[in-house]
Amino acid sequence: MDTTERTGRRRLAREDLVLLLMAAVASVSVLAIAAFDTSIQLFGTIRLGWLLTVTVLTGAAVAMVMLIWRSWLQQRLRLWQRRDEVVELRRSLAAAEAIIKAEPQVLIFWQQGENMRVAAHTLTTVPGLPEDPQLLMRLGAWLEPESARDLKAKLDTLFTQGQPFNLLLRTGAGGDVEADGRVSGGRAILRFRDIAGYRKQVAEIISQHRQLARDIGLGRALYNALPHPVWIRGGSGQIEWVNKAYVRAVGAKSEVEVTDRQLELLETRQREELANVLVRGESFRKRMPLIIGGERRHHDIVVLPFGEASVACAIDVTAIQSAESELDRLVATFYRTLDRVSTAVAIFSRDQRLSFFNDAFAKLWQLDADWLSQRPMHGELLDRLRERSRIPEVVNYREWKTKVLAGYKTGSEPEEWWHIPDGRSVHVMAEERPDGGITYLYEDETERLALESRYNELIRVQRETLDHLAEGVAVFGTDGRLKLFNQAFERIWKLGRRMLQDEPHIDEIIRQCQILHDEPTEWGNIAQAATAFSDQRQHATGQMTRADQSVIDYAALPLPDGGTLVSFADVTVTKRYARALEERNEALIAADRLKSQFISHVSYELRTPLTSIIGFTELLESPRIGELNEKQREYLSAVSRSSETLLSTINDILDLANIDAGALELRLAPAKVVGLIEAAALGVKERMSRIHLALEVEVAEDVDELIADEARVRQILYNLLSNAIGFSDPGGLIRLSCVREGQMIAFTVTDQGAGIPHDQQRDVLGRFVSRSRGSKHRGAGLGLPIVKSLVELHGGTMSLVSEPGEGTSATVRFPEHGPRPGTEAVRSLSIA
Structure with missing residues (x-):
């Protein structure tokens, strides 16, 4: 192309020179003519001007022709150049296509604003690779799902970020193909090539790895679905993997926590026994007890060795055991x-x-x-x-x-x-x-014959017994006819003996009885019980009030032989006594309610002035009022202590009243046991130091917190400690312990006081029962009753163990997770 360009340029230069020469000749000719005319002065001055004008116009025309000619030559030169470029580009394109198609591959590219184009598709040796270009980008149709997902993700990154990639993919037909993505010149290029040599081996290894990973994933998913703990140990004896059931069994939060901390399900002795079998390369199977979730359960431990590793499973066989x-x-x-x-x-x-x-x-x-x-x-x-x-x-x-x-x-x-x-x-x-x-x-x-004789005798005894019963008895057979009756039955319903001895049907007897009591529903129930043909015969019971105001209880009971026993009892007198007792009980309940309301009202009325007394006492004790002498401070201290004691008693009375009325609501929340004990101990610290008492606290390691009303539990512990202080001798020891008893948290307060006499132990938890004999303790007798009521309100229990002269132990038990919703607290007390 450079030679053609130089030739064209030389040709153009020569043509320009020719044009210049022609223009020069024309100019010289004009000038010569002009000079000739001048010399002969043929036409004069005017003729000379005209000649100059003609000369100029001729030169301009020649120049214009020269420029047009030059432009035409340049245009021809550019056409020659473009034709040469097209030929060269076609030659290069053919060479590029030959080079691209020389290698088995599929070459796809995307140009901005255009659809996908397939530059080459010469790869035909890969099983499952579609030949139709339209199917190539339907990745899920010819690639395995995992390969399709990987390629789609890489293509998205290539389109958005221009990030190149190289992947080994597997087709749905089992073929392996390499995908290479690049960006070049604003185009996104994707190339598929066959895999050979070591890359083929790498692809097979990757495929096998994926298959193994899928199998392992499926196996672990299966293990995780099992309700039995499963774990895998490596050659070093360390736990490498566990399923979810194992995580739950050891109380861990995740598999990582188990493997990091090496949390063992088996005890040391059990693991040693297992290791002794595995070291011989044998499988292990034995039934062992395990502690899971705080419960001892039997499991079949199955361990299979795999080289230096092993897999184990604990199958719960408690039900089988x-x-x-x-x-x-x-x-x-x-x-x-x-x-x-x-x-x-x-x-x-x-x-x-x-x-x-x-x-x-x-x-x-x-x-x-x-x-x-x-x-x-x-x-x-x-x-x-x-x-x-x-x-x-x-x-x-x-x-x-x-x-x-x-x-x-x-x-x-x-x-x-x-x-x-x-x-x-x-x-x-x-x-x-x-x-x-x-x-x-x-x-x-x-002895059967002898028994038959005795049976007949017993029948006669039975007849006499029935005749002397106060209840009326009538036995009906399967046909509904009367088979047996006594004198009381005749008397209650005023029936004739002769009529009854004829074995009348129950319908006839009911018609006779309706003279005294005509209630179709009740008699219908009795008749249905005696004559029904259902497989499951029902009892019929009830009470009749006859026109003469007598009350009769009746019951119809099916007999094993298919008959029916109907009994009638005149309970008129009993009913009157029961009504009288109910009225008396209602009167007592009303009186007790009135007493409780009176005490509650008086307590409210007393608390207001008592609060003022306490406030003024504290004001008098403050330095702002002035200095007090020792005697005055002693009096104010006595007034303050008495007021606080009285206020505590009034508050206890109000709490009991609220509990009785069902108005006391618990504010349940998690509460730390140690905090509850410390708060209660702080409340009695001054009283204990006053008489030189020591407090020993012991909290079990497995006790942390419970769901309860924190303020009420502190009040319970404070009352128990106060009661123990009141009955302890100076210099004594009080113990407060907290342990777990199944699902309950138990607090026990033990003193070394005089104990409770046996004749008072049954009444010690009664309200307003003061146990002051043999001690300096004085009180209204509400401390322990309020404790018992609050504990029962939590769904717990309280028990006392006391021996005269040896002290008393008071134990309160709370449900660890709070009272069960929808159920009333269990009220129980045991005294030993």
Whole structure:
């Protein structure tokens, strides 16, 4: 292209020179003509001017022609240059396309404002790679989901930030392809190439890694879904991974906490036993007790070694253990029960050996228990009984014995009577067992006839008993007819004996009874109970008030034989007494309520002036009023202490009144146990130092906080400590301890005082019961009652243990998580 340009330029220069020469010749010619004209003066001065004008115009025309010619030549030169450039570009494009298509690849690019364009698609050896360019960007259609997500994320970053990338991808058909993304000249370029050599191996390794990671993820997800703890140990013996159940079992917050702190589920002894088995390369399986969530439960520990690592699982088998233990207990109970029944029982196994017998069996046949314990054969047992004349006398014993023993093969369950030579009649029943053995029941029926005779006698006694009952009794059969009645039934409903002896139907009896009490609903209930055909027969009870103002209680009860027992009791007098007692009880309740209202009202009225007295006392004690002498300070101190004591008593009375009225509400919140104890101890510190008492506090390590009304718990502890101080001798010791008792937090205050006499222990928690004998303590007797009421309001309990001369221990127990919603507090007190 440079040679053509130089040739064109030389040609243009030559043409310019020719134009200049032509212009010069024209000018010279004009000037020559002008000079000639001048010399001959043919035309004069005017002719000379015209010639000059013609000369100038001619020169301008020549110059214009020269410029036009030059422009045309330049345009031709540019056309030649562009044609050469197009040829060169086509040659370069062909070379570039040949180079691009020489390598198997898919080349895609995006230019701003344009759609995707495929520059090359020569890659055909990758399974699953689409040939249609429109399908290439539908990544999810031909790539594995994970590869599609990775490529889409990288393309988004390439488009927005221009960040290049290189990925190894896997198609849905299992092929491997390399994706390379770049930005060049404002274009985003994506190239897919086949993978070969070590990169092919790397792709396979990555694919295997992803498969392993997916398998591991699925396995861990499965382990996390299990309710049993699972953990994996590495070659160093350290825990490397645990599932969620393990995290919950050890009380951790996360898997990371378990692995960082190496929180163990098994005890040291259990881990050592497990390690001794794993060191031999053997699997381990054993049932062990574990403490999980504060509860001891049985688990099957299964550990499988994998090289130096191991995986373990703790399967909760508490239910199975309980079921097995329960089954063993049931079997033992079953055998113990059989030992206590009067029916002789003998169980033979499928090999015809005696596997169980009860005491009744040994006594019935008068056999040695030691010999029976040796598990003799059934045939040997029959032989022994024959020797002692304990079986029926038969003509052919061998045939009879063979028939008896044939039941093990035929599965028959014979039922027969043995009439023994000693005069007894034994009912023998056989039942096949699921294991192929036979259970024999031997019932001595010798006294049955005597029992039948006694039964008839008992029937007569029953008749006499019914006739002397105060309640009216009528028994109806399954057909609804009267089968049995007594005299009280006749008397209550004024019925005729002859009519009743004819076994009338219950409908006829009801018509006769409606003369005294006509209430269809009640009689309908009785008739329904006596004549209904439902499988589950219902009881019918109620009370009738007859026209003569007598009150009759009735009850219809189904009998085992299908009959119905209907009883009527005249409770007129009892009802009157009950009504009188209810009225008296209501009067007592009203009086007690009035007393409580009076005490509450008086307490409110007393608290206002008492508050003023306390305020003025504190004002007098302040230095602003003036100096007081020792006697005055002593008097003011006594007034202040008495006022505070009286105010405390009034507040206790008001609290009790609010509790009785149900107006005292607890403000439940988490409260630190140590803070509660410190606050209560601070309140009695001055009183204890005054009489030189020591306070010993002990809080268990597993006790931290509880859900309760913090102010009320402080009041409870303060009252308990105050009570202990009041009954302690100077220089004594008071102990305050706090321990966990299951789901309860227990506070115990123990003093070394005189204790509580046994005759006062039942009334010590009564209101206004002052226990001042043998001590200097004086009070209104409200400290412990208010403690008991507040503890019960929290859903807790209170107990006292006291021995005269040895001191008293008061224990209050609070639910750790507060009272259960929707339930009333359990009110209980035990005194030992």
